[in-house]
Amino acid sequence: MTAATKPLTGDEIVALSREHTLFEWSAQARVDPIPVARAEGIHFWTPEGKRFIDFNSQLMSVNAGHGERRIIDAIHEQLKTLDYANPFMATEPRARLGAKLAELCPGDIDVFFFTNGGAEANENAVKIARQATGRHKILARYRSYHGATAGAIALTGDPRRWAAEPGMPGVVHVLDPYHGIERGWDDAATALAHLEEVIQLEGPQTIAAFVLETVTGTNGILVPPDGYLQGVRELCTRHGILMIADEVMAGFGRTGEWFAVNHWGVVPDLLTMAKGLTSSYVPLGAVGMRRAIADHFRDRVFPGGLTYNSHPVGCAAALAAIRVYEEDRLVERARETGRVMKQLLAELAAKHPSVGAVRSIGLFGIVELVRDRKTREPLAPYNGTSEEMAALARFFREEGLYTMVRWNAFYANPPLTITEAQLREAFAIVDRGLEITDRAVRA
Numbered sequence: 468m469t470a471a472t473k474p475l476t477g478d479e480i481v482a483l484s485r486e487h488t489l490f491e492w493s494a495q496a497r498v499d500p501i502p503v504a505r506a507e508g509i510h511f512w513t514p515e516g517k518r519f520i521d522f523n524s525q526l527m528s529v530n531a532g533h534g535e536r537r538i539i540d541a542i543h544e545q546l547k548t549l550d551y552a553n554p555f556m557a558t559e560p561r562a563r564l565g566a567k568l569a570e571l572c573p574g575d576i577d578v579f580f581f582t583n584g585g586a587e588a589n590e591n592a593v594k595i596a597r598q599a600t601g602r603h604k605i606l607a608r609y610r611s612y613h614g615a616t617a618g619a620i621a622l623t624g625d626p627r628r629w630a631a632e633p634g635m636p637g638v639v640h641v642l643d644p645y646h647g648i649e650r651g652w653d654d655a656a657t658a659l660a661h662l663e664e665v666i667q668l669e670g671p672q673t674i675a676a677f678v679l680e681t682v683t684g685t686n687g688i689l690v691p692p693d694g695y696l697q698g699v700r701e702l703c704t705r706h707g708i709l710m711i712a713d714e715v716m717a718g719f720g721r722t723g724e725w726f727a728v729n730h731w732g733v734v735p736d737l738l739t740m741a742k743g744l745t746s747s748y749v750p751l752g753a754v755g756m757r758r759a760i761a762d763h764f765r766d767r768v769f770p771g772g773l774t775y776n777s778h779p780v781g782c783a784a785a786l787a788a789i790r791v792y793e794e795d796r797l798v799e800r801a802r803e804t805g806r807v808m809k810q811l812l813a814e815l816a817a818k819h820p821s822v823g824a825v826r827s828i829g830l831f832g833i834v835e836l837v838r839d840r841k842t843r844e845p846l847a848p849y850n851g852t853s854e855e856m857a858a859l860a861r862f863f864r865e866e867g868l869y870t871m872v873r874w875n876a877f878y879a880n881p882p883l884t885i886t887e888a889q890l891r892e893a894f895a896i897v898d899r900g901l902e903i904t905d906r907a908v909r910a
């Protein structure tokens with residue numbers, strides 16, 4: 468092997484990456500990335516062979532697990548046959564994926580525009596909603612993330628938006644049913660009354676759309692109270708506001724349904740997706756729309772485009788990922804294994820004083836930690852960290868459990884392929900880690 472092709476060590480990979488590339492959402496001097504060389508199933512390895520359980524499916528996105536031959540082969544075959552065609556052309560993977568998504572999506576959502584990822588799906592959903600309604604305002608929620616491009620970051624409600632302000636005009640944020648670990652939840656009626664008041668105050672005739680994560684992801688795996696999404700649907704319909712469900716993270720089996728809206732029998736007007744669409748093997752996003760909205764562009768120009776719209780490799784990867792979800796019953800498995808995970812989360816809550824709340828739906832789960840069980844003071848502040856949370860993150864890393872640790876919480880979002888034994892192995896590490904945070908609890 469020549470010097471140029473000799474594999475880099477983990478330290479070399481980290482050093483060069485830090486020297487010449489920017490890491491997202493981080494001060495570069497403080498990043499400490501895990502060097503990753505290969506991955507298979509629910510695991511990945513460093514170049515030196517340290518094994519990690521991928522307890523976050525990377526970015527809540529490798530739903531089919533790593534190294535899935537059927538997806539890899541489909542990508543390979545597509546590249547050998549047709550590497551790329553521009554988006555004015557029609558290709559077989561584009562045709563088949565459009566038809567397949569029409570079959571999978573709820574209601575009459577059966578027309579799709581393909582993008583590079585989730586942010587662009589939301590950008591185009593907003594563009595379509597504004598065109599179709601002739602209105603300009605967009606409602607979004609505070610505890611949300613919709614992507615990092617100019618429009619999507621303006622929709623985003625969490626602190627990642629702050630550095631991008633002033634952003635796209637016309638976005639109005641509303642409160643969520645959840646108010647953080649100390650204040651807890653509103654019931655559906657209270658949350659809907661707040662939403663209706665904002666709609667009245669803003670002028671319903673000025674509002675094109677309400678964009679919301681069906682089950683909120685990075686802002687806390689927030690499963691809406693029953694009746695909330697049905698109420699949102701009703702309010703939107705009553706006021707001619709289009710409902711945009713952002714299913715970028717919650718879609719493709721993560722919650723134990725193809726799409727999270729299915730749990731509540733709600734059909735949004737537009738539905739955005741990415742991540743699990745291809746199990747993240749290659750980038751692809753999409754915005755799906757109901758037939759009536761697509762009809763708006765029958766005789767009017769659709770004013771949008773992307774060089775990689777309907778990329779044949781992305782479409783082939785998505786078709787293969789969907790086939791894997793179907794053949795291996797991964798949506799049903801997420802529901803079944805999700806029941807075991809709910810039980811394991813409940814056991815953690817019963818045993819560990821630092822566990823303030825656990826939430827999950829399917830294999831979409833979170834643990835929120837507290838410093839004080841009576842006041843429910845979080846173990847790290849909103850948008851902050853603490854020594855104890857940092858120590859917990861270090862413990863997980865040392866023990867070979869990879870997951871997202873953010874503010875006062877950590878996530879449980881394994882690939883949908885995880886077995887019960889593997890899930891128990893991961894939870895055994897979590898159980899030991901929580902001894903660190905238990906020591907910080909006051910009362």
Ligand SMILES: Cc1ncc(COP(=O)(O)O)c(C=O)c1O
Binds near residue numbers: 614615714742
């Ligand atoms: C709910 C949600 N919407 C949109 C996005 C943005 O997707 P992307 O990073 O592919 O642009 C994300 C990414 O995490 C997400 O979780």
